[in-house]
Amino acid sequence: MILAVSMIHDFAAVSHRRLSRRDRDSVTFLPDADCDSFLLPRIPLQGIVILTSFVAGVQWAYIHRFGPWRVRKVENMGKVEIYYFSGTGNSLAVARDMAEKLTAKLTPVVSLMDQERINAEADVVGFVFPIYDFKPPSLVEDFVHKMEGIDCKYLFAVCTYGIAPAQSLKHFAKVIESCGGQLSAGFAVGMPHSGIGSGAVTEAQQESMFESWEDRLEEVCDSISSEEAIKIESSNLLSDFFQSRIISMVPSLLKFLKQVLLKGTGSLAFTSSEDCNGCGICERICPMDNVEMVDDRPVWSDNCAGCFACLNWCPKEAISLGGFDANIRHYHHPDVKILEMMGQRERAIATGP
Numbered sequence: 059m060i061l062a063v064s065m066i067h068d069f070a071a072v073s074h075r076r077l078s079r080r081d082r083d084s085v086t087f088l089p090d091a092d093c094d095s096f097l098l099p100r101i102p103l104q105g106i107v108i109l110t111s112f113v114a115g116v117q118w119a120y121i122h123r124f125g126p127w128r129v130r131k132v133e134n135m136g137k138v139e140i141y142y143f144s145g146t147g148n149s150l151a152v153a154r155d156m157a158e159k160l161t162a163k164l165t166p167v168v169s170l171m172d173q174e175r176i177n178a179e180a181d182v183v184g185f186v187f188p189i190y191d192f193k194p195p196s197l198v199e200d201f202v203h204k205m206e207g208i209d210c211k212y213l214f215a216v217c218t219y220g221i222a223p224a225q226s227l228k229h230f231a232k233v234i235e236s237c238g239g240q241l242s243a244g245f246a247v248g249m250p251h252s253g254i255g256s257g258a259v260t261e262a263q264q265e266s267m268f269e270s271w272e273d274r275l276e277e278v279c280d281s282i283s284s285e286e287a288i289k290i291e292s293s294n295l296l297s298d299f300f301q302s303r304i305i306s307m308v309p310s311l312l313k314f315l316k317q318v319l320l321k322g323t324g325s326l327a328f329t330s331s332e333d334c335n336g337c338g339i340c341e342r343i344c345p346m347d348n349v350e351m352v353d354d355r356p357v358w359s360d361n362c363a364g365c366f367a368c369l370n371w372c373p374k375e376a377i378s379l380g381g382f383d384a385n386i387r388h389y390h391h392p393d394v395k396i397l398e399m400m401g402q403r404e405r406a407i408a409t410g411p
């Protein structure tokens with residue numbers, strides 16, 4: 059009996075939490091008297107139910123506080139799924155940290171790219187991705203367009219950025235809106251830059267970015283586990299510009315612009331130098347299957363996501379943008395293994411129970 063009442067109690071709490079997310083505004087609540095007569099049988103059962111609920115509540119509190127099988131709040135939430143895309147491992151590291159905290163299923167976006175429709179099972183669905191040219195990668199946007207039933211889910215997004223998030227998450231919110239969903243939370247996480255000008259970022263700066271993320275992880279996951287609707291993070295590019303991190307990248311960005319204007323974008327196509335040893339890592343790590351080894355040298359096709367994984371993970375630092383010195387420090391996230399990156403096309407990583 060106590061167990062049954064406890065279950066009803068939990069169910070009512072969960073229902074309320076679900077309602078409090080988005081539906082609360084649109085639902086008309088009945089007056090209290092109506093609620094009572096709806097939820098509880100009429101007297102004399104009412105008194106018994108209240109008493110047993112109280113006992114169940116005390117028992118529940120005791121188990122969760124002192125019991126050997128006490129559970130953390132995040133483990134109580136409905137199923138969570140996180141879809142990610144990553145070139146140098148920053149977004150994968152962030153997605154993995156969150157998946158562990160939220161006991162979520164972690165799925166690479168590229169592993170589902172061939173599917174026509176994508177049906178997330180979880181009630182809570184998140185997207186973690188880098189930003190390229192102040193926008194989410196277009197393949198992540200395409201992915202959202204294929205998703206079904208996102209109108210009734212709690213959706214969150216995390217972008218990792220090397221310069222500034224600008225309006226990229228707000229842009230992503232609009233993409234989601236155009237598919238009938240609503241982005242309830244958007245977090246921007248600063249990480250080491252993986253593109254042109256990354257050489258300007260010092261190792262000390264990289265270290266402090268990792269530490270900042272570690273400090274934020276708990277708070278971000280708490281917001282998600284409470285299914286909070288919070289402000290989508292963004293920044294103002296004009297004021298961002300005066301941050302020292304961006305100022306230090308300006309010379310290489312100007313050099314890059316000059317190259318594009320004088321020689322065209324074709325002059326910045328990927329090439330490999332004589333240092334290439336034919337190991338084939340660039341072929342295997344490319345999430346788009348866009349690199350093919352021909353006579354022990356990489357050849358690039360035109361289905362590139364611009365993630366710079368081939369360039370950054372090359373063990374010989376043999377890949378460049380047409381031989382142009384773009385001041386790129388060959389970088390990848392220190393806690394992400396090359397095999398994890400190579401698995402993006404195939405694997406769904408289950409971290410949940």
Ligand SMILES: Cc1cc2nc3c(=O)[nH]c(=O)nc-3n(C[C@H](O)[C@H](O)[C@H](O)COP(=O)(O)O)c2cc1C
Nearest residue numbers: 145146147148149188189191192220221222252253
């Ligand atoms: C081609 C390219 C373009 C990028 N454009 C931006 C940008 O516009 N703004 C920014 O803040 N970071 C930019 N970045 C940096 C990445 O967003 C950042 O390093 C991110 O954390 C990389 O994540 P990943 O390791 O998961 O790929 C760019 C990186 C690349 C390779």
Ligand code: SF4
Nearest residue numbers: 334335337338340372
């Ligand atoms: S990863 Fe580098 S060294 Fe290996 S095949 Fe590609 S270009 Fe050559």
Ligand code: SF4
Nearest residue numbers: 344362363365366368
């Ligand atoms: S070719 Fe290189 S930059 Fe383009 S998608 Fe493949 S790994 Fe990424």
